[in-house]
Amino acid sequence: MRELSLHLLDIAENGIRAGADRVAIRVEESSAGDRLTLCVEDNGSGLPEDKIARIDDPFVTTRTTRRVGLGLSLLAAASRRCEGDIRVESIRGKGTRITAAFRRSHIDRAPLGDVVATMEALVLGNPHIDFCYTHRVDGEEFVMDTHDLKKELGGLSLSDPLVWRRIAEAMRRALGALASGSAPSLPLEDADA
C-alpha cells in the first residue's frame, strides 16, 4: 500500500470485522532511535493461533468472501523490508494487538500519509465503534478518543460529516504542529474565526 495510514485503516477494519467495539491505534516516531512503530489493538474475537503463525502467507484468511487475506501479510512484508518486524499478539475472545516497526529513515518506508483520512473512514464508517488515536513524536503526544468526544458533544453525532469536518480540521492542525516539533499553545485556533 502506498501509505502506512492505509495499513492502519485495513488492520483496524479487520478488528471491527472480528467484533471489536473499541480499537486503539498508536503511531510512535522516534528520531533518536530512528524507529516508526504502528500499533493497532482491538477487543474483538482474536485470531486463531494457526493464523498467527502464518501471517506471512497471503493465502491465509479468516474471511469467507474470498480465499486470500492480503492485508496482514502486506504489512509484515512492508515492515521487514524496512529493517523492522511485525508482532501479533492475540487472545481468543479478548482481542488482538498488532505491532509493526520500521526503520524510520529507510528509503523503502512508505510515508505515513493521511492519518486523518484514515480516522475519518473509521469513525464515520463505523459510528458504533469507539476509536482512540494516539500519535507520539519524540515524547510529544496527541490523543483523540472518540469515546470522550462523544460524551462531550452531547446530542451531536460525531459521525455526522458536518461535525467531523471540524474535528478533522482541529486534528490536522494538531498533527501538523506535532510533526513540526512546535507544540501549539491551545486551545486550537478556529479555522473559520
Place this chain on the structure above:
Amino acid sequence: MPELTLEDLKRIKEKTAAAMALRLGHPRATITVHLGDCGISAGARDVMQALLGEVAEYRRPDVQVLAADCMGNCASEPNVTVWVEGSEPVVYQKMDRDKIKEVFRRHLLEGEVLREHVLGR
C-alpha cells in the same frame, strides 16, 4: 501536548447545532463503501473521503455513509453499495473520487441509476 480541548468542542457544538436541526429522524439513504484490503489498495479511502465531502457539502445528514468488508468482487474495487429508501440496493464498481461524486449527485440527489458504473449489469 496537542489535544482537542473542551473549548474546541463547545465551539463545534455551537457551529453545527443549526445545521443539525435539519436532521431527519432516520437515514433515508445508506451508502456503503467496501473497505476490505483490496478496496483500500484500490482507493476506497479516497472514495469515502470524496463521498463524505459531498454529504457535508450538500448538507445531507439524512444520507448515512458506512464502511463494510470486501464483497468478494475484488477485481471491481472500489465497490460502493447505494441504498435509497424504497429502492433495491445498487452496487457500483471501480469507483474513484470523480465517479462517486457523480453517483452522489445523480443517484442520491436526482434518483438516476448510473448504469454504466453498476456492477454486473
